[in-house]
Amino acid sequence: MILTITPNPAVDLTWHVDRFEPGATHRVATGASRAGGKGLNAARVLQATGHRVLALATAGGATGDELRADLEASGLPHRLITMSAATRRTVAIVDDRTGEASLLNEAGAPLLPTEAVALADAAEELGRTARAVAICGSLPPGFGADELGGLVERLAAAHVPTVVDTSGSGILAAASAGARALKPNREELEAATGHDEPLAGARSLLDRGARLVVVSLGADGLLVVPRDGVPVRARLPRVLHGNATGAGDAVVAAIASSLADGDEPWAATDAAAHARARLARRATAWSASAVLMPLAGELSPDHAELADEVRITTIDEDDR
Template sequence: MTEILTITPNPAVDVSTSVDRIVPVAKLRGVGQRRDPGGGGINVARVVKRLGGNATALYPVGGLTGDLLRQLLDREGVESLTFPIAGETRQDFFVREISTGQPYRFILPGPPLAENEWQKCLAMLSALQPFPSFVVASGSLPAGVPDDFYAGVARIVKQRGAKMILDTSGQALVAAVAEGVELVKPNLREMRELVGRESSDAAEWEAAARTLVRSGKAAAVALTMGHLGAALVTSDRVLRAKPLAIAPVGAVGAGDSFLGALVYGLASGASLEHCFRQAVAAGAAALLNPGTELCRPDDIKRLAEQVVLSTAI
């Protein structure tokens, strides 16, 4: 077992292409096609692998699409730990309009999981020997999975003395944070769900993250704020980064790339400053690629030199 385990209850095969213009009724003939493994935790594991680390991805597989998902991860050298489900693993579709450069994202619902299926996931996690040092729970929950599923993951992780890192939304986010996690990575919408209010600027969002840390529900908050930049908040300091000046090509994978680089750095024992710098660079690097390609190590290295950090106590 590797030091990093990712859990993705609602994985997908992401299909991407480009068309000249998106118009109704007409046949829109794609220019090329690409298939990538998808889903929050799976993407985090892919980024860890690209950066030179190893991560095991735990996820359900169903039907021919599930078989394809596992094959795609095998090609990237990501170790899979899977359990079968009755439904067919979902596919998502991403189309870039060449004439405007605009990306379009079509996210399909995942297959529902029966109680014995999602319970199997928790049982597999609980039985791992040796247990990973970091467990990353990321992505949406499919139908049939209770809102407190990630909270159950958090309980197991704490019982085994490991660190839980969370990236999800809605009631699943609220329930898991109430249980307590090592690090949570919300965007502004998700932070709003956690604290129940709107903030007007980065300073107010950072203050909300500080309150969350002081409550003991999370040891750290990695807050991504779009045009406001990003912040990493712990009990004794706030690291801030302004957004990088890039020309986005894609619209997929920035958050997963950010988290993958951050977890890889933490598992490697790097300083918080280094981890945060690499994460900001990885999030921006993902937007330089079309479709579902995620970040590239060369782009991360180049962009990391442009990340300007500031610190507040």
């Protein structure tokens, strides 16, 4: 089983418009509403690709009831920690002409101390029986970098491979606590480390204690940087247009599946090099296929064919 943890889930509202113009009035078809947040999106991808998964999240208020009802209807295995405040909402407006999505993300209400403890305790209990754990998304007040770092330390002590996808001080704390893998995008990496060059930023997280950093580079693909061995870059030779809001979550799902398979792509061995290439190909294909779907957490049926298109090079080859 792969466990995903979403400390700050949301009810995701998505509308598609033919052409989005700021300040204008748009008449749209009925939008979509579903349980969202990075960990839930990653869990949906994992389930769709045949992995046994359990999604852990918080839920509260009327929006929490909506989130719970959608998870039950979808058949996604889950456990929810009840919180006193209402679950947040996010709004995505997708311009079908350009494929760009404009996002409005509520910050999320604070977790009470008892709620934060309940979330961490449940995560450790469930994580001990998991083949891999993915901790994803923004951190609500009350469950910040210190709490995240403490949870990663507890999972690391139990020898559970963990991938973390968050930003700011949270990703620094996860690296220092011994997360096996981290998945920032280019902007998050620069903001957290101060390095505008992705390889240098990734190396700084590895120096803190992480073993692998996978950097999302948008249309430029992604970068897989191990603690030892040669980094690789992966990309599609063409640009796909669509809704990119779930692309990074698909990358997290690919990393979690690699860890669950027992891969150790951070080493300086031939087996690790093959694992890095395999991970890079899968993550790029899943990310690209997520862009083609209208809602986050879904993969296009073409993801296997897209994997055949992925071009993988080592950083040494790129530099030449």
